[in-house]
Amino acid sequence: MSAVITGRDVVVVRDGQVALAASTFTVPEAAITAVIGPNGSGKSTLLHAATGLLPLESGTLEVLGKTPVEGRSDVAYVVQHMNVNPGIPMTVREVVSMGRYPTVGLLRPLSAADKALVNDAIALLRIEDLADRQVAKLSGGQRQRVFVAQALAQDHTILFMDEPLTGLDIQSAQTIDDIMHEEPARGCSVVFTTHDLEEARAADHVILVSGYVVAEGAPEDVLTSENLARAYGLGLLHPENTAGLGIIDDAHDPHHTHDHEK
Numbered sequence: 001m002s003a004v005i006t007g008r009d010v011v012v013v014r015d016g017q018v019a020l021a022a023s024t025f026t027v028p029e030a031a032i033t034a035v036i037g038p039n040g041s042g043k044s045t046l047l048h049a050a051t052g053l054l055p056l057e058s059g060t061l062e063v064l065g066k067t068p069v070e071g072r073s074d075v076a077y078v079v080q081h082m083n084v085n086p087g088i089p090m091t092v093r094e095v096v097s098m099g100r101y102p103t104v105g106l107l108r109p110l111s112a113a114d115k116a117l118v119n120d121a122i123a124l125l126r127i128e129d130l131a132d133r134q135v136a137k138l139s140g141g142q143r144q145r146v147f148v149a150q151a152l153a154q155d156h157t158i159l160f161m162d163e164p165l166t167g168l169d170i171q172s173a174q175t176i177d178d179i180m181h182e183e184p185a186r187g188c189s190v191v192f193t194t195h196d197l198e199e200a201r202a203a204d205h206v207i208l209v210s211g212y213v214v215a216e217g218a219p220e221d222v223l224t225s226e227n228l229a230r231a232y233g234l235g236l237l238h239p240e241n242t243a244g245l246g247i248i249d250d251a252h253d254p255h256h257t258h259d260h261e262k
Helices: 043-050 092-104 112-124 140-153 170-186 198-201 225-232
Strands: 003-014 017-028 031-038 060-063 075-078 159-162 191-192 205-209 213-218
Touching: 003 043, 003 191, 017 043, 017 060, 017 191, 017 205, 017 213, 031 043, 031 198, 043 060, 043 170, 043 191, 043 205, 075 140, 092 112, 092 140, 092 170, 140 159, 140 191, 159 170, 159 213, 170 191, 191 198, 205 225, 213 225
Parallel strands: 031 191, 031 205, 075 159, 159 191
Antiparallel strands: 003 017, 003 060, 205 213
């Protein structure tokens, strides 16, 4: 498969500290790529660099053959926590419609074709019944579906998602997971960060990060006990069952409280 993202010796510095040491990696076209690693390992940093939100300290990074630029119309990005200002009573439909702004422009009215794309995105995320509700009054899972719908309404070739399933109710998580696995059939490349090994194993391509890219490739080649030990440290692994190897992480603690639909 050809690559939509190519990074060579990429180094990213945040707040005066190296957040991602020299790393070389690729993201294949029309496939699902999981970026997995422990907290603070540089997963989100890698995404921020690819979307142009963070500059490179050194190395080269090409996204669809170009240098990453923030706000480019062919890249959609769903961050882990989207701030919702309760003082701005925007409805679900209005927020999803914002996905058309990179193509149409901020002040231009949406055409019938644009409105159809918005409606399609709302239907895909199963939030038709929420379309006229204020986003600030929705549950966390519902809001996440709204922002994924906004990304889908945008003209995009790559969909970046930062921990899209963490802390969600089952219905929202399943809906978003379904969308992620349907996007490649539409020619879109999906890149998402995760702590969850099972989510990573279900991807087509995996990038294992621990301050640098430890390994990348097919899940069965990357998610080995040896690579995971390098990335996480032996104390965080369950070596008694390599086939079902698990990782202890606060975000996926079985006692972690999840946000439920209202």
